Amino acid sequence: MLDLAGHELSEEEKDILDHPLVGGIILTRCNFYNLEQLRELITQTRASARNTLLIGIEQEGGTGQVLKVGLSPLPPLSSLFRCAEGQLDNACHLAYQAGWLTAAELLALDIDLSFGPVLDILGPSPLVAGRAFHSKSQQVIEMAASYAKGMHEAGMKTVGKHFPGLGYVQDAEKRVDPRPLAEIRHHDLRVFQAMQQQNLLDAVMVAHVQYPAVDKLLACYSRRWLRDILRKELDFDGVVFSGNLSASVSNTREFAEKARLALDAGCDMVLVCGNRDGAIAVLDALPSSYQASERLNTLRKSDAPSLSALRTKTLWQTANSAMESLHAG
Numbered sequence: 280m281l282d283l284a285g286h287e288l289s290e291e292e293k294d295i296l297d298h299p300l301v302g303g304i305i306l307t308r309c310n311f312y313n314l315e316q317l318r319e320l321i322t323q324t325r326a327s328a329r330n331t332l333l334i335g336i337e338q339e340g341g342t343g344q345v346l347k348v349g350l351s352p353l354p355p356l357s358s359l360f361r362c363a364e365g366q367l368d369n370a371c372h373l374a375y376q377a378g379w380l381t382a383a384e385l386l387a388l389d390i391d392l393s394f395g396p397v398l399d400i401l402g403p404s405p406l407v408a409g410r411a412f413h414s415k416s417q418q419v420i421e422m423a424a425s426y427a428k429g430m431h432e433a434g435m436k437t438v439g440k441h442f443p444g445l446g447y448v449q450d451a452e453k454r455v456d457p458r459p460l461a462e463i464r465h466h467d468l469r470v471f472q473a474m475q476q477q478n479l480l481d482a483v484m485v486a487h488v489q490y491p492a493v494d495k496l497l498a499c500y501s502r503r504w505l506r507d508i509l510r511k512e513l514d515f516d517g518v519v520f521s522g523n524l525s526a527s528v529s530n531t532r533e534f535a536e537k538a539r540l541a542l543d544a545g546c547d548m549v550l551v552c553g554n555r556d557g558a559i560a561v562l563d564a565l566p567s568s569y570q571a572s573e574r575l576n577t578l579r580k581s582d583a584p585s586l587s588a589l590r591t592k593t594l595w596q597t598a599n600s601a602m603e604s605l606h607a608g
Contacts, residue, residue: 282552283310288323296328299567303333314349321389335392338381341409350384351599352606355409362605371425376598378429386583394484396426398439398470402446416466420473427479436578440484443467454488472513482518487526505545518574521549531556535564547572
C-alpha cells in the first residue's frame, strides 16, 4: 500500500499503479482540496491500477481529520467520554454515531477503509494524545466496540490499531515500550482480545514499536508478536497491516529488506508512504509473482449510497447534528 504525491496522478504514479504488487493506496492531506477533485483522483487511481485496489485513509477526529471540507466534523475520540459527562452509555452512543458517520461518508466517496478504531490506551505517549478513547482498558473496550459496530452498520470493515499498543511509548523518536508482557496483556491486549471475541476486529495495523521484554524486533517485524501472540494466542484470523515502514527505515536500500521481514513475520500488506524511492525499491525487490493474501478481499467496500442520498437518512442527520454539537463545544 502506497501513497500519492498530490491532487492528480502523475505519469510515474500511473506506471507504479500498474505494478502487479501494488494492492492499495492510502490517501493523505496532500491528496485533497475538495470533494469533486477527490472523487476524480479516486476514479483515476482505480482505473490506472492493475489490481483491484484497497483505498484507505486515517480519518480520525479533531486534528486527525484528513478530509474536512464538505464532510461532517469529527471530534477527537478522547473528547467523547468527557462530552458525555462521564456517562459510559452516552459515550458509547456517541462513539457509535462517530464510527457510523465516518464510515458512511467515506464509503460514499468510494473509499474502502478508515484505519480505525484506535484501540490504544490513553497513556503518556505523545503518539496517542487525543486519539484514544480513554485511559482505562474497560472503557476503551466498550467505546471502541460501539464505534466498530457503527462502522459495520455503515458497511465498512474495521482496522484496529496499533497492535499491541502505543499508549506507553514515551519517546516518539525511540519508539520503545519497556513494560513486561504480563502488564501489556493485562492492559493493552485486553482491548484487542475483547474486540476479537465480539467479532468486531476485521484487521489490525501493527505498531512500529519495540517491546524489548518480548522481542528485540519492532512489533511489525516480529514473529513472536504476529504469529505467536496475535494469531495463536488471540486467535485472530483477519488482515494484518504493517505500520508505515518509513517510520522505522531511513536508508532507501533497507526498505526491501524490511518489507520482506514484515511479510515473513505475518503482515498481509505493508505500507510504504512518504518515501517514493523506498516504495519503488520494495516493488523492484519483491518477486512480481508474490501472491497477496486472500484475506485482503474481505476488506473491500460494498455498494454505498452517494453523499447526497446519505444526507437524506435520519441516522446521518442525527449523527451529523451530534458531531457538530461536539465540535462547537
